[in-house]
Every structure is written in structure tokens, then in C-alpha cells.
Amino acid sequence: MKVLVTVKEVAEADDDFSIDGTDIAESDLEYDLNEWDDYAVEAAVQLAEADIADEVVAVTIGPERAEETIRMALAKGVDRAVRVWDDAFEGAFPDVASKIDVFEAVVASEEPDLVLGGVQAADTGFGATGVALAERIGFNHAAVVNDLEVDADAGLANVHRELEGGVEELTEVDLPAVLTVQTGLNEPRYASLRGIRQAQRKEIAPMDLDDLGLDTTDVESTLTLTAMYEPESESDAELIEGDAGEAADRLAEVLREKGVGV
Amino acid sequence: MSVLVVADHRRGELRDVSYELVTAGRELADALDGELAVAVIAGDTDRFAESLNRPGVDRIYTVENGEEFDNTVYTAAVTELVGRSGATAVLAPNSVNGLDYAPAVAERLDIPLVTDAIDFAVDDGLTVTREMYGSKVETTVAVDGDQFCLTLRGGEFAPAEGVGEAEVESVTVDHPDSGARVKGFEEVGGGDVDIADADVLVSVGRGIEEEENLEVVEELAETLGATLSASRPIVDSGWLPKNRQVGQSGKVVTPDVYIAVGISGAVQHVAGMKGSDTIVAINTDPNAPIFDVADYGIVGDLFDVVPELVAQFE
Ligand SMILES: Cc1cc2nc3c(=O)[nH]c(=O)nc-3n(C[C@H](O)[C@H](O)[C@H](O)COP(=O)(O)OP(=O)(O)OC[C@H]3O[C@@H](n4cnc5c(N)ncnc54)[C@H](O)[C@@H]3O)c2cc1C
Ligand SMILES: Nc1ncnc2c1ncn2[C@@H]1O[C@H](COP(=O)(O)O)[C@@H](O)[C@H]1O
Numbered sequence: 358m359k360v361l362v363t364v365k366e367v368a369e370a371d372d373d374f375s376i377d378g379t380d381i382a383e384s385d386l387e388y389d390l391n392e393w394d395d396y397a398v399e400a401a402v403q404l405a406e407a408d409i410a411d412e413v414v415a416v417t418i419g420p421e422r423a424e425e426t427i428r429m430a431l432a433k434g435v436d437r438a439v440r441v442w443d444d445a446f447e448g449a450f451p452d453v454a455s456k457i458d459v460f461e462a463v464v465a466s467e468e469p470d471l472v473l474g475g476v477q478a479a480d481t482g483f484g485a486t487g488v489a490l491a492e493r494i495g496f497n498h499a500a501v502v503n504d505l506e507v508d509a510d511a512g513l514a515n516v517h518r519e520l521e522g523g524v525e526e527l528t529e530v531d532l533p534a535v536l537t538v539q540t541g542l543n544e545p546r547y548a549s550l551r552g553i554r555q556a557q558r559k560e561i562a563p564m565d566l567d568d569l570g571l572d573t574t575d576v577e578s579t580l581t582l583t584a585m586y587e588p589e590s591e592s593d594a595e596l597i598e599g600d601a602g603e604a605a606d607r608l609a610e611v612l613r614e615k616g617v618g619v
Numbered sequence: 620m621s622v623l624v625v626a627d628h629r630r631g632e633l634r635d636v637s638y639e640l641v642t643a644g645r646e647l648a649d650a651l652d653g654e655l656a657v658a659v660i661a662g663d664t665d666r667f668a669e670s671l672n673r674p675g676v677d678r679i680y681t682v683e684n685g686e687e688f689d690n691t692v693y694t695a696a697v698t699e700l701v702g703r704s705g706a707t708a709v710l711a712p713n714s715v716n717g718l719d720y721a722p723a724v725a726e727r728l729d730i731p732l733v734t735d736a737i738d739f740a741v742d743d744g745l746t747v748t749r750e751m752y753g754s755k756v757e758t759t760v761a762v763d764g765d766q767f768c769l770t771l772r773g774g775e776f777a778p779a780e781g782v783g784e785a786e787v788e789s790v791t792v793d794h795p796d797s798g799a800r801v802k803g804f805e806e807v808g809g810g811d812v813d814i815a816d817a818d819v820l821v822s823v824g825r826g827i828e829e830e831e832n833l834e835v836v837e838e839l840a841e842t843l844g845a846t847l848s849a850s851r852p853i854v855d856s857g858w859l860p861k862n863r864q865v866g867q868s869g870k871v872v873t874p875d876v877y878i879a880v881g882i883s884g885a886v887q888h889v890a891g892m893k894g895s896d897t898i899v900a901i902n903t904d905p906n907a908p909i910f911d912v913a914d915y916g917i918v919g920d921l922f923d924v925v926p927e928l929v930a931q932f933e
Contacts, residue, residue: 372904479753488722498723498799518719524629540851580761586757586758590910592912594913604919604927608924615897
């Protein structure tokens with residue numbers, strides 16, 4: 358069985374950031390592997406270690422900078438990676454459909470039995486890619502999976518879907534399938550030094566739209582980011598000033614007024 | 620230019636967001652100068668239809684199909700009802716189940732999708748307000764297309780009230796065999812304490828960095844006679860049991876005092892604690908969204924502030 362993992366490099370805003378046009382200023386962003394995808398990578402690697410998967414391939418849509426992130430996935434045990442980028446993506450706000458045009462083409466050439474991705478990308482927080490992809494490629498799917506057991510012989514994945522309010526749905530999904538992975542599914546490993554060394558020799562195949570048989574009209578987005586701003590605070594919070602001692606003194610006073618610790 | 624809203628229900632109960640969707644759907648329908656239809660799929664459809672028959676709803680479609688959610692059925696049913704109602708806008712909940720079918724519906728209909736909307740406006744076209752970067756910023760997104768699918772964040776619109784005059788129509792929908800079958804449910808939690816019972820909660824987040832550092836907040840909780848709760852990453856890491864998790868997928872708590880220590884205030888966390896009487900936040904990041912729901916805030920390092928606070932009570 359072959360597993361494809363979608364892996365996104367996400368941007369996180371620094372504590373102090375400024376907005377430049379319709380995005381956070383580049384100098385105020387840090388890049389990292391999306392937290393949810395880290396769990397998806399771990400799930401895929403565990404399937405390989407259990408001899409359920411014979412190959413794990415990661416795919417990302419991202420600029421050259423993203424190779425650092427995808428290299429981390431390789432260091433954790435992913436066999437090889439595909440990185441898709443094209444000038445058409447530069448500065449765009451891609452909609453879900455344009456990303457799955459790309460993933461669809463990669464699925465067509467890789468022919469995975471299972472696709473794992475994250476529940477959401479931490480930066481844009483769409484939470485939609487995996488389920489839309491499943492629909493496009495005719496796979497079954499389950500979103501927000503926090504427990505996974507693959508029964509390759511039966512062609513099934515037994516999953517828990519984490520619903521709201523501490524309730525989990527027990528669901529049986531026929532393979533091939535796309536599953537979106539929730540944090541807490543497993544304990545993502547740290548890359549070992551050996552893993553990091555080995556990752557240097559693993560392949561990250563760069564591809565553009567042409568290589569995938571697509572053109573820029575396929576990835577034209579229906580969405581445009583028209584404004585970004587800091588939300589107006591609705592709270593009239595009292596910000597307690599001073600050094601730690603002074604702040605603690607004032608907070609203790611507040612808490613005592615509320616009857617706490619008395 | 621009509622609007623189709625999809626109700627959210629689970630284990631025999633409509634979820635609150637369903638009524639909020641009716642309000643949002645009516646607003647959108649007014650802006651588009653069209654009708655509002657509500658889809659009730661599976662479960663106790665007649666009872667749900669009656670509850671959702673609120674002023675402003677023109678039509679309710681019921682699709683009988685088992686008790687529980689099934690993404691194959693939902694995708695087929697919503698797509699069918701969009702055709703039948705001529706809806707140009709589909710409004711679904713941004714719930715765990717909503718996110719299990721709305722992207723598939725948008726894809727099948729080949730229409731734009733925007734998730735987790737907190738507001739919208741219609742001028743030349745649709746513009747959606749939503750957050751990014753862990754709620755640190757708000758954005759507006761312009762949608763190019765006459766037809767679209769939106770998922771709505773819960774708690775942003777007032778629930779619709781009153782009794783309406785909608786026509787209820789029962790519809791049969793053909794669908795393929797389900798590729799994802801619900802076998803049952805499991806309640807997680809239980810355990811030693813019920814954080815929902817506590818009057819005072821000291822709640823710890825990823826700012827604590829290491830499991831060994833939990834002592835710092837444990838000591839505070841003990842000193843104040845408070846119960847210790849946590850944000851999700853602490854539970855995901857196995858540092859505290861699941862029954863201590865506050866938030867959308869954990870517990871909803873409403874203590875007298877909630878002290879958030881090193882918690883950023885992601886929407887899924889805030890959903891579980893915003894009803895607390897008094898909220899205190901300690902965080903190094905002045906832009907952390909937790910300060911937007913806090914009554915008292917200290918911008919500072921928890922490793923400096925918390926021990927000082929403990930000392931105040933000793
Ligand atoms: C479907 C779904 C359901 C979810 N359900 C839940 C849920 O039920 N509950 C929940 O909590 N989350 C939930 N989440 C996760 C949520 O999106 C966030 O990822 C999570 O709440 C972040 O936890 P945090 O604030 O502890 O960590 P972070 O967001 O990493 O924040 C850590 C904070 O600590 C601060 N900090 C760092 N160092 C210090 C220091 N020394 N002193 C003081 N402050 C410091 C930082 O400035 C930062 O603000 C859910 C997500 C999804 C997609
Ligand atoms: N540019 C991308 N490259 C690789 N994977 C992506 C990309 N965008 C989204 N994904 C995958 O889809 C998941 C959900 O993302 P989203 O729907 O954008 O919130 C992520 O956790 C990734 O697994």
C-alpha cells in the first residue's frame with residue numbers, strides 16, 4: 358500500500374508584527390511545518406514501520422523555501438517528496454479547487470491507496486483541502502480523525518472522528534480514502550540525526566504546472582484577499598502594568614475581591 | 620438568487636449553530652433579494668423541521684435517511700437540494716461535520732468555497748470576513764462567482780427566534796453506498812475531576828513549554844484552591860488527561876474565575892471558556908487573541924509572574 362501525505366509549510370506571525378498590504382510583513386513571519394501535518398506524517402511513517410505501507414510520499418505546494426520543511430518530513434521517515442511550485446502561485450491566495458487541481462495530478466501519477474493530510478493549515482485555517490480532494494479523485498473520506506487503524510486486508514480504515522464536546526464518532530472508511538488528521542492522533546517523533554543525514558540523500562522532485570499537465574488557467578483562484586487588519590478588540594480588559602512583582606500584586610488584589618484564595 | 624442553509628444536528632439534538640445559520644441565511648437572502656430554504660438531513664427530520672420553522676424561512680426540505688450523519692448522504696442531499704431550490708448560496712456550519720461535507724459539495728458543484736466565515740457582505744459580489752494566523756488578524760476575501768458555498772463559524776450570529784410559516788417538503792435523495800459508515804459513539808473524559816464544576820480554573824497552555832514546568836501552575840492552582848485545566852496541546856502531549864481540556868472538542872466551562880496561563884486564545888479554545896465570569900490572561904505576546912476575551916491581562920512571562928502570584932498568597 359502506498360500513502361501520500363500532503364504537507365504544508367505554514368507561516369506564523371511574530372509577537373510584534375506589522376501588516377504590509379494584504380498580508381503580514383514578510384520579516385514578521387516564521388515558517389514551520391504545519392502542526393496538523395506533523396501528525397499526518399507520523400501516522401504515515403508508523404504505517405510503513407508496521408509494514409502496512411510500502412512507500413510514503415509527501416507532496417507540498419510551496420516555493421523553494423519550503424524544501425526545508427519537507428526535508429523535516431523526509432528526516433522523520435517519509436521516503437521521498439514532490440514539491441510543486443509555479444510563478445502562477447506567487448502572491449496569490451489560492452482557493453481550494455486550484456490546490457486540488459495540483460494534488461489530483463500528483464495522485465494520478467503516484468496512485469496512492471491512502472492520502473493523509475491535516476485537519477487545517479494553521480495560517481489560513483481553511484480546513485477543506487482533504488475533503489475536497491477526496492471528492493475530486495473519487496476516494497472516500499473522513500475529516501478530523503484522532504484515532505486510526507488500517508486493515509489493509511479488509512481494505513478498511515477504522516477511525517475515530519473527533520466531534521465537538523468530547524464525543525468521538527467511530528467510523529469505518531473503505532479504502533482508497535483521504536483522511537484529515539487531528540492533533541493528538543499520535544506522538545510525532547523528532548527527527549534523529551541519522552534521519553536528518555539520510556534525508557539529505559532523499560529526493561525532493563520539483564515540479565511546475567507544465568510537468569503536471571496543467572496550465573495557469575487551472576489554478577486561477579476565485580478568491581482574492583482584499584484586506585487584512587488587526588481585529589478591533591471587543592474587550593475592555595484592564596491591562597495590568599508593571600514588573601512581574603507589581604503585576605502579581607495587583608492581580609492578587611483583583612482575585613481576592615472575587616473571593617479567590619481567601 | 621436563493622439561499623440554502625444546512626442544519627447541524629447530532630444524536631437527536633439540533634446544534635445551536637443551526638438557528639444561527641437561519642439568521643445568517645436570512646440576512647444573505649435579503650442581500651441577494653431571494654428566498655431562504657433550510658435542509659434537514661437525517662435524524663428526526665419532522666421534529667427538527669418544526670424547530671427550525673422560524674420567521675424568515677420560506678421552505679424546509681427534509682431528507683429522511685437514518686439517524687446519524689453520513690458524509691456520502693449529506694453530499695448527495697445538499698447537491699440535490701441546491702438543484703431543486705435553485706440556490707446560489709449554500710450556507711453550512713463550520714462544525715466538524717460541516718467540514719466533512721461542505722468542501723465536497725463545493726467541489727461537486729464546482730463553486731467557490733470560503734470556510735469559517737464570521738461575517739459577509741454583498742455588494743458587487745460576495746465579500747467574506749474571516750480570521751487568519753491563529754486569530755491574530757482579520758481579513759476580507761472577495762469571491763468571484765455568482766454561486767458559492769460558505770461555512771459559518773458558530774456563535775457569530777444571533778439565533779433565530781419565533782415561529783415562522785415555512786412550507787415543509789419531504790424529499791427523497793438517491794445516493795451511492797456510503798464509503799464512511801458510522802458504527803457508534805464514544806464519550807471521552809470521565810476521570811478524576813469535572814473541570815466544569817470548578818469555581819476557579821487555572822488553565823495552562825503551550826507557553827509552559829515542558830512537562831516538568833507544570834509544577835509552576837500546579838502550585839498556583841493549589842495555592843488558590845483552584846482546579847487545573849488546559850488547552851489542547853497539553854492534552855495532546857499527554858501531560859494532562861483529556862478530561863482537563865477546555866474548548867470545542869473538550870469541555871465548555873463557565874467558572875467564576877478563569878486564569879489562562881500561556882494560552883494564545885485560538886477560537887476552538889475560546890469556544891470553551893468565553894462564558895466565564897472573570898477571565899484573566901497571562902501571556903508574553905501583547906497581540907495574543909486571548910486578551911480580546913480577557914477582563915484582566917498581564918503581558919509578561921509566566922515563569923516570572925506565576926511564582927510572584929503564588930508568593931502573594933503565601
Ligand atoms: C477541530 C479542532 C478542534 C480543536 N479543539 C480545541 C479544544 O477543544 N481546546 C483547545 O484548547 N484547542 C483546540 N484546538 C486547537 C486550537 O486551534 C489551538 O491550536 C490551541 O488552542 C492552541 O493552544 P495554546 O494556546 O496552548 O498554544 P499556542 O497557540 O501555541 O499558544 C501558546 C501561547 O503561549 C504564549 N507564551 C509562550 N511562552 C510564554 C511564557 N513564557 N509566558 C507566558 N506566555 C507564553 C505565547 O505567546 C502563545 O500565545 C482545536 C483545533 C481544531 C482544528
Ligand atoms: N500548499 C499546500 N501544500 C501541501 N499541503 C497543503 C497545502 N495546503 C493545504 N494542504 C494540506 O491540506 C490540509 C488542510 O489545509 P487547509 O484546507 O488549507 O486548511 C493541510 O493540513 C495540508 O495537509
